[in-house]
Every structure is written in structure tokens, then in C-alpha cells.
Amino acid sequence: MTFLDVRRLDVEHAAADVALAMDEDAFRAFYDRTAGALWGYLSRISGDRQVADDLLQEAYYRLLKSTTAFESESHRRNYLYRIATNLVNDSRRGARPLFESGIDVTDIPAPEAHATVERRADVRRAMGLLKPRERAMLWLAYAQGSSHSEIAEVLGLKTGSIKLLLFRARRKLAGLLQREVAR
Amino acid sequence: MSLRSRPGPELTDAQIEAIVADAIATEASSARAEAAPPSSAIVWWRAQMRARQEAARAVERPLTIVHGLAIACAAGLALSLIGTAVAGVRGSTGWLLGVYQSLRAALAPLSAVDFTSGWMMVPMTAVLVSLVVASLAAVFILVDE
Numbered sequence: 387m388t389f390l391d392v393r394r395l396d397v398e399h400a401a402a403d404v405a406l407a408m409d410e411d412a413f414r415a416f417y418d419r420t421a422g423a424l425w426g427y428l429s430r431i432s433g434d435r436q437v438a439d440d441l442l443q444e445a446y447y448r449l450l451k452s453t454t455a456f457e458s459e460s461h462r463r464n465y466l467y468r469i470a471t472n473l474v475n476d477s478r479r480g481a482r483p484l485f486e487s488g489i490d491v492t493d494i495p496a497p498e499a500h501a502t503v504e505r506r507a508d509v510r511r512a513m514g515l516l517k518p519r520e521r522a523m524l525w526l527a528y529a530q531g532s533s534h535s536e537i538a539e540v541l542g543l544k545t546g547s548i549k550l551l552l553f554r555a556r557r558k559l560a561g562l563l564q565r566e567v568a569r
Numbered sequence: 570m571s572l573r574s575r576p577g578p579e580l581t582d583a584q585i586e587a588i589v590a591d592a593i594a595t596e597a598s599s600a601r602a603e604a605a606p607p608s609s610a611i612v613w614w615r616a617q618m619r620a621r622q623e624a625a626r627a628v629e630r631p632l633t634i635v636h637g638l639a640i641a642c643a644a645g646l647a648l649s650l651i652g653t654a655v656a657g658v659r660g661s662t663g664w665l666l667g668v669y670q671s672l673r674a675a676l677a678p679l680s681a682v683d684f685t686s687g688w689m690m691v692p693m694t695a696v697l698v699s700l701v702v703a704s705l706a707a708v709f710i711l712v713d714e
Contacts, residue, residue, distance in 0.1 A: 406620060414609035421609070426600030435603065442606055447616045506599055509592045528593035529600075553582075560585040563592060 406450040417446060420463055423530065424470060430529075431522050432474045433514055441477065445470040460536070467540040471522055478518065512562035520555040527552055 408416065421442065428445075429438035448469045449462070456462040513521055522541060526532040537552075538545040580588070606612075682689065 406616065410613055413613055417609040417612060421606040421612075422601065422604045425604040425606045426597060429603065430596055430600055443612055443615060446612055447619060450616050451620065506595060509596055512592070513596065524589065524593055525597075528590050529597035556585050556589045559592065560580060560588050563588060 407452055408450060413450065416459075416462065420466065424466065426529065427467065427525055428470055428474060430513065430525055431471070431518060432477065437474070437477055441470060441473045444473055464536050464539045467526070468542065471540055475518065508563060508566040512559055512566050515562050516555065516559060520558060523548070523552055524555050524559060
């Protein structure tokens with residue numbers, strides 16, 4: 387056996403002995419429970435569906451490679467959202483303008499289509515004018531139903547500051563929505 | 570609660586909360602309709618492949634460093650030997666002449682030896698065969714690598 391054979395065996399052994407944080411069944415069940423909601427979070431925080439597609443898999447990969455010992459399902463989910471938030475922040479540098487994608491009207495009944503599309507466009511434009519952290523905070527609170535402590539964990543903020551920050555973000559979004567409607 | 574029906578400037582906290590909740594709910598339902606994440610099987614398989622590639626790269630990296638160090642040491646040794654040799658030649662050409670004369674004197678008895686005789690052919694052939702076998706072995710090792 388040559389030195390190169392030994393090296394080849396080392397590489398093959400290392401490749402076969404990959405340690406991920408979850409087994410396949412547990413991962414797939416967790417993914418099926420969380421992927422749709424995480425995609426929604428990523429697409430609305432980044433404002434870009436393509437970015438959401440790319441970052442979704444990266445977020446799950448980083449979760450699988452993490453060595454953190456999770457105490458519960460919600461701890462794992464919050465950690466995943468924190469990874470996703472950081473990925474969006476990293477990808478934002480040099481990104482395209484936010485919230486310029488069109489709205490798909492195919493799932494909206496015809497009589498409601500015009501008003502609904504207009505309303506969605508208002509909401510999307512208003513959200514695009516928020517700071518990324520404000521968008522993330524409001525999304526976690528109202529779309530995900532996250533508690534203040536969960537929002538703090540995901541965004542890396544103090545739990546005590548969330549109430550005030552949410553209050554301000556709500557007022558800002560309401561003001562922006564009024565402005566959009568008045569246009 | 571629709572903002573279009575009541576766009577008044579003075580809104581209470583409860584009204585603001587309701588407007589924001591309604592707006593985000595609208596976007597959330599839109600996002601749910603759009604979401605088409607890849608299947609869990611595909612994501613798991615890609616994660617496995619990527620983790621294996623990274624593990625293999627991590628094993629190969631230290632060996633590459635050792636190879637680099639070995640090549641650097643060999644190159645340094647070769648350069649120092651060349652430098653010493655050049656300095657020696659420049660320092661005294663008489664020394665080189667002395668070596669030549671010594672070698673000539675040492676090899677003088679060999680001129681009396683008959684290399685074509687039978688008893689000299691055996692060791693000469695052995696040396697020749699050894700050189701050929703060593704060369705072939707070196708070629709096979711290099712091809713294997």
C-alpha cells in the first residue's frame with residue numbers, strides 16, 4: 387500500500403463519516419413543517435423570490451452543520467430563523483431594489499382581483515420602505531405569531547426592547563400604508 | 570380592517586395594530602400561495618453531498634501543506650548546495666585541478682584491467698541489470714502516483 391493509497395483511504399473515510407446534526411427522518415419531518423413558512427419569511431424580508439430560493443437551502447445546511455444542542459423544536463426553529471436572517475443581511479449588500487416583483491393574480495377570484503391586487507401592491511410597497519429589521523420583526527410577530535422572546539432570539543436583540551421596537555414598526559407601517567393608499 | 574375604507578390621520582393603537590395585522594396576513598397568504606420549496610429528500614441529499622465534499626477537502630488540506638513544505642525544503646537545500654559549489658569553484662580553480670589529478674591517479678590501475686574478459690563481465694552485467702530494474706521500478710511508482 388503506497389502513501390497515496392493511504393491518503394485516498396483517509397479521504398474516503400472522512401467523506402463517508404459525515405456527521406450532521408440530525409438524522410434523515412428527523413430532518414425531513416422538521417423541513418416539511420418549516421420550509422414553506424421559512425420561504426415566505428425569506429422572500430418577504432429579502433424582497434426577492436430568487437434570493438429566498440437560494441438562501442432556503444443554505445439556511446437548512448447551516449442548521450444541519452451546527453453543533454448547537456437544541457432544547458426543543460421551537461429552539462431549533464428560532465435558530466433556523468436566526469441563520470436565515472443573517473443570510474439575508476449578508477446577501478443584501480449589492481442586491482436589487484426590494485419588492486419590485488410582480489403579484490401573481492391567478493389565485494385571486496376575478497371580481498376581487500383588482501382590489502386585492504391593488505391592496506397587495508400597497509402592502510408590498512409599504513413593506514419595502516421599512517428597514518429590514520422592522521420587516522423581520524413585524525413578519526415574525528404577525529405572520530409567524532412569534533413571542534417577544536422568540537423575536538429577540540431570532541434578531542439578536544434584547545427581549546425588553548422588542549415591545550417598543552414593534553410599536554414603532556407598527557406605526558411606521560401604518561403610516562406608510564396610509565401614504566400608499568393616498569397616492 | 571381595510572385601510573382604504575378609513576384612511577383617517579389619527580388612528581388609535583388598536584386600529585394601527587389591526588391594520589398592520591391585516592396587511593401582514595395578506596402578505597403571508599400571498600407568500601404561502603407562492604412558496605414552492607424543494608422537497609426534503611432533495612435538500613437532505615444535497616446537504617449530504619456538500620458535507621462529504623467539505624470533509625474530503627478538510628482531510629486533503631494538511632497533506633497539501635506538508636507537500637508544499639517538503640518541496641520548499643528540497644528547493645532550499647538544492648539552492649544552498651549550488652551556492653556552495655559555485656563559491657568553491659570561484660574560490661579556487663586549483664582545488665578542482667587537484668581533484669582531477671587525484672582522480673586520474675586513483676583510476677590509473679583500472680587502465681590495466683581488461684573489461685572484456687569473462688570474470689569482469691559478470692559484475693558488469695549485474696550492475697547494468699540493477700540499473701535497468703531500478704529505472705523500471707521508478708517508472709512504475711511514478712505512474713502509480
